[in-house]
Amino acid sequence: EIVMTQSPATLSGSPGERATLSCRTSQSISTNLAWYQQRPGQAPRLLIYDASTRASDIPIRFSGRGSGTEFTLTISSLQSEDFAIYHCQQYNNWPLTFGQGTKVEIK
Amino acid sequence: QVTLRESGPALVKPTQTLTLTCAFSGFSLTTSGMCVSWIRQPPGKPLEWLALIDWDDDKYYSTSLETRLTISKDTSENQVVLTMTNMDPVDTATYYCARMRGSDWSVEYWGPGTLVTVSS
Numbered sequence: 001e002i003v004m005t006q007s008p009a010t011l012s013g014s015p016g017e018r019a020t021l022s023c024r025t026s027q028s029i030s031t032n033l034a035w036y037q038q039r040p041g042q043a044p045r046l047l048i049y050d051a052s053t054r055a056s057d058i059p060i061r062f063s064g065r066g067s068g069t070e071f072t073l074t075i076s077s078l079q080s081e082d083f084a085i086y087h088c089q090q091y092n093n094w095p096l097t098f099g100q101g102t103k104v105e106i107k
Numbered sequence: 108q109v110t111l112r113e114s115g116p117a118l119v120k121p122t123q124t125l126t127l128t129c130a131f132s133g134f135s136l137t138t139s140g141m142c143v144s145w146i147r148q149p150p151g152k153p154l155e156w157l158a159l160i161d162w163d164d165d166k167y168y169s170t171s172l173e174t175r176l177t178i179s180k181d182t183s184e185n186q187v188v189l190t191m192t193n194m195d196p197v198d199t200a201t202y203y204c205a206r207m208r209g210s211d212w213s214v215e216y217w218g219p220g221t222l223v224t225v226s227s
Binding site for chain 1: 144153154155156159167168169170203208211212213214215217218219220
């Protein structure tokens with residue numbers, strides 16, 4: 001089973017700041033990685049798939065990059081609605097696995 | 108418009124079997140590439156993928172839970188059913204039904220989730 005490690009566990013930022021979240025996998029997954037945003041009390045929402053492709057209606061301030069075992073999600077300028085938990089997920093191998101999440105909170 | 112909605116008991120007792128139903132619309136599970144998964148999230152904890160069924164009736168399960176899980180589909184009713192046996196308090200979680208993208212196994216659409224509490 002591929003283990004997903006996200007860092008940091010919590011990221012404190014101010015509106016307008018840049019935020020960079022990391023996801024590392026225990027073995028290479030090419031670019032078979034997705035990022036999700038989860039606001040309190042809501043289901044997750046797909047942000048990025050194939051490591052760097054934005055899903056429908058996702059603002060351009062969200063960008064993803066990486067391949068192999070190292071991936072990042074960048075929010076170029078934090079907006080109030082971006083304070084949430086972010087999850088990464090690999091779909092290269094069975095079983096599908098998620099990271100433990102990074103909480104982006106207001107500083 | 109794709110929608111999914113989970114239904115099932117909010118409370119189950121330890122050792123009981125949980126049966127959850129996902130009713131969906133806006134797509135057909137007979138279409139090549141279509142897959143539906145069950146994913147859960149204990150309160151304050153990470154997401155955990157449980158099971159997936161595809162258009163060809165292939166089924167995949169979590170390694171740690173596969174002996175307790177069964178996933179099935181009813182294409183005429185547009186439903187996917189998950190059963191989990193021998194429920195335990197650690198299985199308390201919000202259970203989500205989700206449709207994968209047609210070309211990969213990222214989750215494109217999520218149901219709102221249903222909270223299942225396991226307690227005597």
